[in-house]
Amino acid sequence: MKNIAIIGGGIGGLTMANCLQAKRIDFKLYEQAPQLGEVGAGIGLSKSVMDLFRKINLYEELEAAGSFIKYACMTSKHLKVRRELPVKLDSICIHRAKLIDILSKHIDKEKIHLNKKVSKIAQDENRITLFFSDGTSAPCDLVIVADGIHSPIRKQLFPSLNIRYANQIIWRGVTKLRLDNFYQNRFIESWDEYKRFLFVPLNREYVFWLAVQNGAPGGAKITKADLVKGYSGFHPLVQQLIRDSENLIQNDLADLGGDDRIWYKENIVIMGDAIHATTPNLAQGGCQAIEDAFALTRMLITHDFNHNVAFPAYQQLRNKKAMYVVNTSWKLGQMAHEGSKIKYFLSKHAWRFIPGGVFKKSERFINDIKYLS
Ligand SMILES: Cc1cc2nc3c(=O)[nH]c(=O)nc-3n(C[C@H](O)[C@H](O)[C@H](O)COP(=O)(O)OP(=O)(O)OC[C@H]3O[C@@H](n4cnc5c(N)ncnc54)[C@H](O)[C@@H]3O)c2cc1C
DSSP: OOOEEEEOOSHHHHHHHHHHHHTTOOOEEEOSSSSOOOOSSEEEEOHHHHHHHHHTTOHHHHHHHSEEEEEEEEEOTTOOEEEEEEEEEEEEEEEHHHHHHHHHHTSOGGGEEOSOOEEEEEEOSSOEEEEETTSOEEEESEEEEOOOTTOHHHHHHOTTOOOEEEEEEEEEEEEEOOOOGGGTTEEEEEEETTEEEEEEESSSSEEEEEEEEEOOTTOOOOOHHHHHHHTTTSOHHHHHHHHTBSOOEEEEEEEOOSSOOOOEETTEEEOTHHHHOOOGGGSOHHHHHHHHHHHHHHHHHHTTTOHHHHHHHHHHHHHHHHHHHHHHHHHHHHHHTOSSHHHHHHHHHHHHHSOHHHHHHHHHHHHOOGGGO
């Protein structure tokens, strides 16, 4: 049996660990943080991944911890509905901490190694050595890299693959608030010139919200009061959600670009944000990392852990959908924050007239997991 290491205990690495454990395949997972966890925000999981989680018996737990999204609603900044689309497929929104808890609680504890930051990898044809920042090292045969968009391992293997900034800043938070019935099971996205505000109930008690504006990367952190001021022209509910939020997380939106790339190098393979990070406009980055884990497990087993065949086959299975998500999400984000008033006017009103079939086609493609059966 090959000695397998997973680097990173985020959504991708933990799903990979669950998939391997379900097939009784041994592994060690190394996470740099002293404990597994996630930022205080929500995350949407599409039907495709909920169906995949059925295969490793996590569906019921996730379903119970999240709330179903039944409608996606485009509104004006005054929350006047411009377009409403039924989400026929079982997507849920769940708190990230809850997701990580469910993904980690069934993994054998002795397989998870915390406080283990990989600083370097030495690789030859048959053997790999992981070097940790605490001065220790570990040998292994296959390495699965799931260490996120800033992946130091990807930078070591593929230094020319750079982060692409969208010149947009996103703020997120969770607010304790019981929304009116209308907003239950609805994902709301309201647009104004250069600004967006999105919210969705996590359950009957809490609401997850996001605010997006144009802005250069690396800017100073702002306060809740400043953000409320920035959204003063929006519906009072929007301001209330920001003002009463339990937290405020600020990020620069970025991805790894939409150009072709290789996802593996000999006996090292990369998954999730570390190789195809996407902007969050389609709410798909985590979902794609989860699909990676199922595809990679399947290819490792099908090809008897021969990395020369399994790793290219894994990329072949996953490349088209992952790159579709990266490119479509990028375009959507650019369209939403168009610089000129005319373009903004056109894109705002286009939402009313785009045939429903266009959204359905995209939704069907993203949720298609037949390629994994
Ligand atoms: C604002 C926003 C909203 C989003 N909304 C959604 C959504 O609704 N739905 C969705 O599917 N996706 C969403 N995403 C994307 C999603 O969060 C990511 O795609 C997902 O977290 C990627 O998972 P990952 O495991 O690949 O990487 P990460 O979650 O980044 O995990 C990487 C892990 O590796 C560890 N690590 C890093 N370096 C090392 C090292 N050297 N050694 C050891 N460990 C290391 C880190 O500590 C971390 O635990 C959103 C993203 C953003 C920014």
